Amino acid sequence: MTITKKKDGAALTISLEGRLDTLTSPQLDAVLKAELPGVTDLTIDLASLEYVSSAGLRVLLSAQKVMNAQGKMTVLNPNETISEIFEVTGFSEIFTVG
Amino acid sequence: MKNEKTEKKLSIWGRLRERLTPDEMFVETEAQANKLAALILFCSGLIIALILVLTAFGLFLLPMESVFSPLIQAFAEVVILIIICRVVKYRAWWLKHLLMLAIIFVYARLDCVVTHKAAILMVLPVILSSRYFSRRVTIFTSLVSTVAFAVSAVYGATHGMININIVTMDPGITMITTGGFLGDTVKNAGVSDAMLIKNTMLFDYLPKWLMFSIATIVSCNIARRGREMVMTQHEKDVETARISTELNLATRIQADMVPNIYPAFPDRREFDVYATMDPAKEVGGDFYDFFLVDDDHLCLVMADVSGKGVPAALFMMASKIILANNAMIGKSPAQILTDTNAAICSHTREEMFVTVWLGILEISTGKRVAANAGHEYPVIKHGDGSFELLRDKHGFVIGGMAGMKYKEYELTLEPGSKLFLYTDGVPEATDAENNMFGADRMLEALNEEKEGTTVDILKHVRASVDGFVNGAEQFDDLTMLCMEYRGPEKA
Known part of the structure; x- marks a missing residue:
C-alpha cells in the first residue's frame, strides 16, 4: 500500500493506494502517530483504495477519535465496496464522508 | 580461585x-x-x-x-x-x-x-x-x-x-x-x-x-x-512446540465455549438451531451463541471480532460472556447492545471492536426483536419463499465508541421460516485468483438447499464455499448459524 502525505499548515491530506488490511494497517498507523500532533483538519482520500478490512477500520477509528479531540476528520471518495463496508459496519454514521 | x-x-x-x-x-x-x-x-x-x-x-x-x-x-x-x-x-x-x-x-x-x-x-x-x-x-x-x-x-x-x-x-x-x-x-x-x-x-x-x-x-x-x-534452531523448535501445544488447548477451550451439542433443544419441537465455527488459525475472533432466556424466548447471537488469532480470541471470550450476561437478565436487544458496548468500551484500549447481530424470538408468537451492530445482513426465508437478504438498520460496531445507543426492529416469522446468520468469512472467502465467494453465491447455495434441515443447509453452504475456494488457504474465520421456526406448539 502506498501512502502520500500533503501538509498545508495545520491541515493534512493523506491519500491511500492499494489495500488497507492486516498487513498494511500498521504502516498507516505509524504515519498517523507521527503526523497527527498539531493537525486540526485531517482528510483521508480513499480514491485509489481498493479494500479495507477490520484491521484498517481500527486504524481509521483511532484516527477519528484523535481528531474528535483536536479538530475534524473527513473521509473522501470511498469506492462502492468500501462504501458498503462503511454502511454495514455502521462506520458511515461515525465518519464524515465526502 | x-x-x-x-x-x-x-x-x-x-x-x-x-x-x-x-x-x-x-x-x-x-x-x-x-x-x-x-x-x-x-x-x-x-x-x-x-x-x-x-x-x-x-x-x-x-x-x-x-x-x-x-x-x-x-x-x-x-x-x-x-x-x-x-x-x-x-x-x-x-x-x-x-x-x-x-x-x-x-x-x-x-x-x-x-x-x-x-x-x-x-x-x-x-x-x-x-x-x-x-x-x-x-x-x-x-x-x-x-x-x-x-x-x-x-x-x-x-x-x-x-x-x-x-x-x-x-x-x-x-x-x-x-x-x-x-x-x-x-x-x-x-x-x-x-x-x-x-x-x-x-x-x-x-x-x-x-x-x-x-x-x-x-x-x-x-x-x-x-x-x-544447530543449538539455536533446537531451542526455537522446542519453543515452537510449546506454543503449538498451548494453541491447540486454546482451540479446544474456545470450541467448548460456544454451544456445540446437537440437537440443541431436543425437547422443543417449535424450532431447531444448528451452527458451526471454523477458525482460520488455531483460535479465531468469530462466535455465535444461542440460549433460552426463559421458556418462551430464544436468544440468537452472531458476532465477529476485528482481527484473527489470539488477540481476537481473547476479545471474543470477553464479549461473548458480557453479551450473554446482559441477555440472560431479560433486557431487550437494543438495551443489551447498549450496555455491552458501555462495558467493553470501558475495558479496552486497543481499539478492538466486535460486530454483533442479536435477536430474541418469542417462541409462542414468532415475533422476533433484533438489533444489528455493524454486522452482515441476516438472511431470511419466509414460509414458502426463498432466502433473501434482510437489509436491516445498522448501528455502529460494539466497542468502537463509548456512549452509543442502539436501536432494535421487529420481525414476525411464520411457521416454516428459516434464518441464516454468518460472519464475513463466508461472502469474503477467496479462491486462488483472489475472487470472492460473494453474497450472491451464498444466497444461491442457501436456496439450493432451502427445504433441507438446518444441518443440511449449513453443510451445503460449506461445500459450496469449499468448492469455490478450491484448496486456497482459508483467510478468515468461517462461522454460520441456521435456525428453523416451525411454529408454536399446538396446545
Missing part, C-alpha cells in the same frame, strides 16, 4: 561425557556428515581406480611399480570403510574418527604418488571435518593430517613423482637423457635420498602446511558457528 579450578575440572569431565554420549540432535548432524565423508571416500576410490587404469596403459607419469602398492592399499581402505559405514548405517559414535582417519590415509597414499602436484589433498580432510560442527573433530583431523602428510612427503620424496624444482645440483653439471623418465635420470645421477627428503620437507611440505593451518582455522570457525546454529 578454587571455584574456577573445580569448575574447569567439572567442565572437562562434562566434555568427555559428552563425547561418549552425544546429544540427540548432533547424532543426526553426525550421521549426515558421515554420509558426506563416505561419499567423498567413494569418489576418491574411483579416482584411485582411474589412476591405476591409466598407469596400466602407460598413460600416467609413473611406472606401475612405484604406484601400485600405495594405491592398492588406499583402494582397499576405501572399500573396507564403505562396508563398515553400511553395516552401522552411518550411526556410531566412533565412525566419524574412523572416517577422518581413512580419508587422511587414503589421501596420504595419493600424496606419496603424486606428491607436489596435489597440494590440495592435504587440506581436504580438515575442510571436510567442519561438517561435523565439532571443533574437537577438526582439531583431531588437523593433528593426524599434519603427521600423516609429513610421512607421505618423506616417502613420496624418494618413491613418488620427483619434484625437479627441489633438486639441487653442483654447478657446472650437464645431464643428457636418452629416454625414460626424467626422474629416473636425476636419481641415477647420484642425487642423495637425504637431500631429496630434506628439500621436500623445507620447500614443499612446509609451505603446504602453512596454507593448511589457515584451512584449519577456517574449519574450526565453521564448526563453531555451525554448532551454534
Whole structure:
C-alpha cells in the first residue's frame, strides 16, 4: 500500500493506494502517530483504495477519535465496496464522508 | 580461585561425557556428515581406480611399480570403510574418527604418488571435518593430517613423482637423457635420498602446511558457528512446540465455549438451531451463541471480532460472556447492545471492536426483536419463499465508541421460516485468483438447499464455499448459524 502525505499548515491530506488490511494497517498507523500532533483538519482520500478490512477500520477509528479531540476528520471518495463496508459496519454514521 | 579450578575440572569431565554420549540432535548432524565423508571416500576410490587404469596403459607419469602398492592399499581402505559405514548405517559414535582417519590415509597414499602436484589433498580432510560442527573433530583431523602428510612427503620424496624444482645440483653439471623418465635420470645421477627428503620437507611440505593451518582455522570457525546454529534452531523448535501445544488447548477451550451439542433443544419441537465455527488459525475472533432466556424466548447471537488469532480470541471470550450476561437478565436487544458496548468500551484500549447481530424470538408468537451492530445482513426465508437478504438498520460496531445507543426492529416469522446468520468469512472467502465467494453465491447455495434441515443447509453452504475456494488457504474465520421456526406448539 502506498501512502502520500500533503501538509498545508495545520491541515493534512493523506491519500491511500492499494489495500488497507492486516498487513498494511500498521504502516498507516505509524504515519498517523507521527503526523497527527498539531493537525486540526485531517482528510483521508480513499480514491485509489481498493479494500479495507477490520484491521484498517481500527486504524481509521483511532484516527477519528484523535481528531474528535483536536479538530475534524473527513473521509473522501470511498469506492462502492468500501462504501458498503462503511454502511454495514455502521462506520458511515461515525465518519464524515465526502 | 578454587571455584574456577573445580569448575574447569567439572567442565572437562562434562566434555568427555559428552563425547561418549552425544546429544540427540548432533547424532543426526553426525550421521549426515558421515554420509558426506563416505561419499567423498567413494569418489576418491574411483579416482584411485582411474589412476591405476591409466598407469596400466602407460598413460600416467609413473611406472606401475612405484604406484601400485600405495594405491592398492588406499583402494582397499576405501572399500573396507564403505562396508563398515553400511553395516552401522552411518550411526556410531566412533565412525566419524574412523572416517577422518581413512580419508587422511587414503589421501596420504595419493600424496606419496603424486606428491607436489596435489597440494590440495592435504587440506581436504580438515575442510571436510567442519561438517561435523565439532571443533574437537577438526582439531583431531588437523593433528593426524599434519603427521600423516609429513610421512607421505618423506616417502613420496624418494618413491613418488620427483619434484625437479627441489633438486639441487653442483654447478657446472650437464645431464643428457636418452629416454625414460626424467626422474629416473636425476636419481641415477647420484642425487642423495637425504637431500631429496630434506628439500621436500623445507620447500614443499612446509609451505603446504602453512596454507593448511589457515584451512584449519577456517574449519574450526565453521564448526563453531555451525554448532551454534544447530543449538539455536533446537531451542526455537522446542519453543515452537510449546506454543503449538498451548494453541491447540486454546482451540479446544474456545470450541467448548460456544454451544456445540446437537440437537440443541431436543425437547422443543417449535424450532431447531444448528451452527458451526471454523477458525482460520488455531483460535479465531468469530462466535455465535444461542440460549433460552426463559421458556418462551430464544436468544440468537452472531458476532465477529476485528482481527484473527489470539488477540481476537481473547476479545471474543470477553464479549461473548458480557453479551450473554446482559441477555440472560431479560433486557431487550437494543438495551443489551447498549450496555455491552458501555462495558467493553470501558475495558479496552486497543481499539478492538466486535460486530454483533442479536435477536430474541418469542417462541409462542414468532415475533422476533433484533438489533444489528455493524454486522452482515441476516438472511431470511419466509414460509414458502426463498432466502433473501434482510437489509436491516445498522448501528455502529460494539466497542468502537463509548456512549452509543442502539436501536432494535421487529420481525414476525411464520411457521416454516428459516434464518441464516454468518460472519464475513463466508461472502469474503477467496479462491486462488483472489475472487470472492460473494453474497450472491451464498444466497444461491442457501436456496439450493432451502427445504433441507438446518444441518443440511449449513453443510451445503460449506461445500459450496469449499468448492469455490478450491484448496486456497482459508483467510478468515468461517462461522454460520441456521435456525428453523416451525411454529408454536399446538396446545
